[in-house]
Amino acid sequence: MPPSTNPTLRQQRLGTELRKLREQAGLTATAAAALLGLRQGQISSIEAGRYPVSADRIRTFARTYNCPDDRLVDALAAMTGGRKRGWWDEYREHLPVSLIDLAELEHHTRQFRVALVIHIPALLQTTDHARALFRAVVPPMRQYEIEHRLTYRMKRQEVLHSDSPAPYAATIHESALRMGFGGPATSSAQLRHLIDLSELPSITIRVIPFGQGAFPGTGQSVDYLAGPVPQLDTVQLDTHHGCEFLDAEAQLAKYRTVLDRLEHGALTARASRDLIHQISRQP
Known part of the structure; x- marks a missing residue:
């Protein structure tokens, strides 16, 4: 799915929280991309809310970033997927x-x-x-x-x-x-x-x-x-x-x-x- 040029507030918030987890882990976007098998530009797009991610990928990110908060990870996973119309x-x-x-x-x-x-x-x-x-x-x-x-x-x-x-x-x-x-x-x-x-x-x-x-x-x-x-x-x-x-x-x-x-x-x-x-x- 191509990146969105107009992410919603909810999509942006998911990206922001992923960025916070990465920064708490002491990783640059480049280092995180290498660990996750992604390009640095993909990490940036995901953290800007422009690129949809799956719940499984969220859990992969959380493991890579050593996030111990299961409730937070579950909540972030529930925010994933493409934008659903309301x-x-x-x-x-x-x-x-x-x-x-x-x-x-x-x-x-x-x-x-x-x-x-x-x-x-x-x-x-x-x-x-x-x-x-x-x-x-x-x-x-x-x-x-x-x-x-x-x-x-x-x-x-x-x-x-x-x-x-x-x-x-x-x-x-x-x-x-x-x-x-x-x-x-x-x-x-x-x-x-x-x-x-x-x-x-x-x-x-x-x-x-x-x-x-x-x-x-x-x-x-x-x-x-x-x-x-x-x-x-x-x-x-x-x-x-x-x-x-x-x-x-x-x-x-x-x-x-x-x-x-x-x-x-x-x-x-x-x-x-x-x-x-x-x-x-x-x-």
Whole structure:
């Protein structure tokens, strides 16, 4: 199979992890290629995610690199093969690549931890709430672009309603509940939607009340997406230029700490539900 010129985030991550294993073994790409019976260019293409590899080859790489972590090797082997089409590929011509990669990442996530200050998490938004947000972006979107974004966002939310959904924990600042995007009717419906979702066994919603005071972070939205092993966790940040994905261990550790502190400063799930009820009844 020829190399791919546009590897997905998942393919790139597999290549990155193989590079890490090689570097931990103290091998250059040239030395690794000699041990594996490959060309140096093939090693580079595999580590860039451009060249598909089989599960058997992953295990060969791991043995050559003396990797003792069987769970990590099994997880990497499960990521192999050619790119499999998912529902998100239907939107590939209409949306930024980072959004397509995000949907694939969410599809494989084992646990979600998210934190937001100004906005409701995307996977918890109603259609009308999301539409109001898309209408406010700069530069403005055309109507057909808004509709593409809406259908895509609603499709992403199905990951929370599968037969065995991954646990989803959201920490939301009270300000996000009071922003009023879309007007009173849309805001009220969004709050009721949060209450309904919070009653699902796989979804936990905690609110940081105004009285809590200072909290860690800058108010930037954070999505911590857990992989099958901790080494394959990913942090996704929303920026003005699109999604940013982080996977360095120091970055993962930093955002785990941020989320731990945010959750510690939030109300319990039950008290949070009561606060959302209270806000929803206010005129």
